[in-house]
Amino acid sequence: MEPLKDCISNQVSVDNTSLENILSMFETIHVKKGDYFLHSRTICQKMAFIETGYLRMYDIADGKEITLWIGSSGKFITSLSSFVFQTVSQWNIQAVTDCKLHVITREKHLHLSKKEPKWLEFDNLLLARSFALLEQGAFAHLHTTAQERFDALLKNEPELFLNVPLQHIASMIGIAPESLSRLRKNLKN
């Protein structure tokens, strides 16, 4: 649980007792490549800290899988609005490699929110950071070409290209897999 412990203590100043109490609410699980952490059309009851591996969040539109985000080690993943509002989830969350996750249920999350103010603070920061990230992505889509988004992703998350099928990366960038092939070809020349 060290990576999770670090993730929390790096963002909020919390004493050891509270931190241990928070960590004790998480359960460590392993998800195999191809298996699902969450199915769409169900209500999301958990959120996970990714210790190792990659998971993608996707929905199907017009018969095609659209990947909105790919989570990697050190990140949290959940179907946020489903988790918060207990509405049916739009998203599937599937492991694209074998994963080691630390999972907290909604119940325990609510429990911590009441008992550990620092957890609430951490959760708020997490949410605000996620918002900022998403905002950057949305902004990028408004003023960059596929080429530029590809270059940026390659620079910022090169490991993604080694561990995740390119079709999912293409989808996340907002282009067809064939177009991604072209961009990669340009790179080599």
Added chain:
Amino acid sequence: MEPLKDCISNQVSVDNTSLENILSMFETIHVKKGDYFLHSRTICQKMAFIETGYLRMYDIADGKEITLWIGSSGKFITSLSSFVFQTVSQWNIQAVTDCKLHVITREKHLHLSKKEPKWLEFDNLLLARSFALLEQGAFAHLHTTAQERFDALLKNEPELFLNVPLQHIASMIGIAPESLSRLRKNLKN
């Protein structure tokens, strides 16, 4: 302040004393068309509930103004990550029509967060809802054409087309103003 009052009481169950206390932290201001609620490269110290009018949030990239979002009556607007983390804001927030706003400063926001648990709850819901909205927008950009995004916006926020310069709407949809013209032309035929 009735619209703000309703907005809060519709989302969280709060007694009258607390509600009045919360409302008393807001200050009503008027912003004229073209004036700025926030300039980029400054640190955002306030957030606003829009009672009437329209404001756009934009940044400049490659010499062009890119509008990420246009807020209308009943919505809150702020440069979220700047407001939360007190970092320099990327966004300009400018009135595109005369506006009536109810404004709360960061100080008073923090004060309420400590004194009025219901405010914190409301703020959390607001953040989660904003996240969900942004997420939908990002998803739409991954699998829809400009035409489809135009149609959807026209259906969901028709008033926007009557009150906001089309160039800003085009930017928000992610297309050139000339392209928006073409889409509008198609509509008529």
Added chain:
DNA sequence: CTATTCTCTTGACAAATGTTAGGAAATTCA
């Protein structure tokens, strides 16, 4: 009211990306 500025439209052309179809390469499974 008039001049100025801002906004919107149009058309021709260029560039980027999607689509379709086929096959090569890599991976997985039995």
Added chain:
DNA sequence: TGAATTTCCTAACATTTGTCAAGAGAATAG
């Protein structure tokens, strides 16, 4: 290992969208 499946690449062509240039129309300021 060998067959089946998945993933990736390529090429030709279609479509969408961007860019540039010009001008019409609307809003605004003096």
